[in-house]
Amino acid sequence: MSKVIIIGGGAAGMMAAVAALDNSSEVVIYDGNEKLGKKIYITGKGRCNLTNACDISEYFENIISNDKFLYSALYSFTNDDVISFFEENGCPIKVERGNRAFPRSDKSSDIIKTLERYIKSNGAKIVLNTKVKSIIYENNKANNDNEKDAFVKRAIGVKLSDNTKDYADNIIVATGGLSYQTTGSTGDGLQFAKDSGHKVMPCRPALVPFEVKEDYIIKLQGLSLKNVTLSICCNNKRIYDGFGEMLFTHFGVSGPLVLSASSVVGKYFDTSSTLKGVVDLKPALSYNQLDERILRDINNNRNKEFKSLVAGLLPSKMVDVIINMLNVDSHLKLNGLTKVKRQELVHLLKEFTFTITKTRDYKEAIITQGGVSVGDINPSTMESNLVKGLFFAGEVIDIDALTGGFNLQLAFSTGHLAGVNASINN
Numbered sequence: 001m002s003k004v005i006i007i008g009g010g011a012a013g014m015m016a017a018v019a020a021l022d023n024s025s026e027v028v029i030y031d032g033n034e035k036l037g038k039k040i041y042i043t044g045k046g047r048c049n050l051t052n053a054c055d056i057s058e059y060f061e062n063i064i065s066n067d068k069f070l071y072s073a074l075y076s077f078t079n080d081d082v083i084s085f086f087e088e089n090g091c092p093i094k095v096e097r098g099n100r101a102f103p104r105s106d107k108s109s110d111i112i113k114t115l116e117r118y119i120k121s122n123g124a125k126i127v128l129n130t131k132v133k134s135i136i137y138e139n140n141k142a143n144n145d146n147e148k149d150a151f152v153k154r155a156i157g158v159k160l161s162d163n164t165k166d167y168a169d170n171i172i173v174a175t176g177g178l179s180y181q182t183t184g185s186t187g188d189g190l191q192f193a194k195d196s197g198h199k200v201m202p203c204r205p206a207l208v209p210f211e212v213k214e215d216y217i218i219k220l221q222g223l224s225l226k227n228v229t230l231s232i233c234c235n236n237k238r239i240y241d242g243f244g245e246m247l248f249t250h251f252g253v254s255g256p257l258v259l260s261a262s263s264v265v266g267k268y269f270d271t272s273s274t275l276k277g278v279v280d281l282k283p284a285l286s287y288n289q290l291d292e293r294i295l296r297d298i299n300n301n302r303n304k305e306f307k308s309l310v311a312g313l314l315p316s317k318m319v320d321v322i323i324n325m326l327n328v329d330s331h332l333k334l335n336g337l338t339k340v341k342r343q344e345l346v347h348l349l350k351e352f353t354f355t356i357t358k359t360r361d362y363k364e365a366i367i368t369q370g371g372v373s374v375g376d377i378n379p380s381t382m383e384s385n386l387v388k389g390l391f392f393a394g395e396v397i398d399i400d401a402l403t404g405g406f407n408l409q410l411a412f413s414t415g416h417l418a419g420v421n422a423s424i425n426n
């Protein structure tokens, strides 16, 4: 029987434990928190969108970083496997709009309880309030006569925060990324990886809101826009186009459309200090169609005020903002509106523009982009290419996806694959 130490009792670590126990390993999980799955608890606004029930081949369209690396993991433990695991262990699952899967109870705590019950009843040792401080290695002589002087580095144990040590055949690092650090993911695994010579790709917050420079955006705080198009440009090059819902806040913009955009464009802040956001408030109409519609409104209401025209086109919170930007008297009668101002209005509705100065920080980021380089991990096993007996799983790896249950699925799939392979004593 091989012994597996798992560092981190989050989604990836607990699913790694399930797989290792299923493969007859002795399992010990260490977590710095007072309970398991602290981050799972806050997922999906407390409901836990645990996976996405789309065809597994569609996953790759929703993965932002390193989709090819995830092929083995996703196909060896699929979204159907995740759903079956929970259903077979007493937690029924329902599928909602956009194929988002949730526990039927709408309680993320049921996902945690199911995992915890399974690993406890199958004999795992769970050690809480205990952080792993470092990993213990030994250098073994290569088991190959042709490589007389070659040594193989091997992970053999862990040093703990209570100054004790524990040893195992294999060790799985499932410590998460850097976001929402109050849940315990403080980047320790990234340091363990660096210390043992692994490349760690630069990290940044992702699925995160944007800060915006202009005061007129801040005046819109609380406003939510549905069915709009958001484009983002960097040095006049369009780097993102999306359609959906966005929200104005006291610092800038948020909402599903903005969160998705942040995962795609965050990396551009590495080389550029600002990005340009452009919202098309009337995406169903072309410039000409919108101009014709406004002209018709003007001709039918020539004695009405400019403010009433704008109010018929936009949510009330935007009316004064747009009128101020156009520098038109809100009481102006429509028969006095010049063609130039009418066209400026059309332009503003089609290209409502603002300056994005940065993303918010890790405290508000749903995930971390970056992490242990996939070039240093075997995609078929999740074992390090540099250190024998050392495996990685979940958000600590340089993998990330859009919202919709995809990130938890990546944690479950990579955790499961690591758990299976860490059970093989080699």
Ligand SMILES: Cc1cc2nc3c(=O)[nH]c(=O)nc-3n(C[C@H](O)[C@H](O)[C@H](O)COP(=O)(O)OP(=O)(O)OC[C@H]3O[C@@H](n4cnc5c(N)ncnc54)[C@H](O)[C@@H]3O)c2cc1C
Residues within 6 Å of the ligand: 007, 008, 009, 010, 011, 012, 013, 030, 031, 032, 033, 036, 037, 038, 039, 040, 042, 043, 044, 045, 048, 049, 050, 051, 130, 131, 132, 133, 174, 175, 176, 177, 179, 180, 183, 184, 185, 186, 187, 188, 189, 365, 366, 367, 393, 394, 395, 396, 404, 405, 406, 407, 408, 409, 411
């Ligand atoms: C607010 C929010 C909502 C989200 N909603 C969803 C959603 O609905 N659907 C979805 O798919 N994804 C969602 N995500 C993303 C998802 O939660 C993560 O991608 C996923 O939890 C990552 O799992 P993990 O096991 O890799 O890391 P984590 O869940 O972060 O677990 C890491 C664990 O390692 C422990 N640890 C760290 N360092 C040490 C150490 N040195 N010693 C011992 N233990 C250590 C930590 O205490 C922690 O318990 C959400 C994220 C947030 C922040």
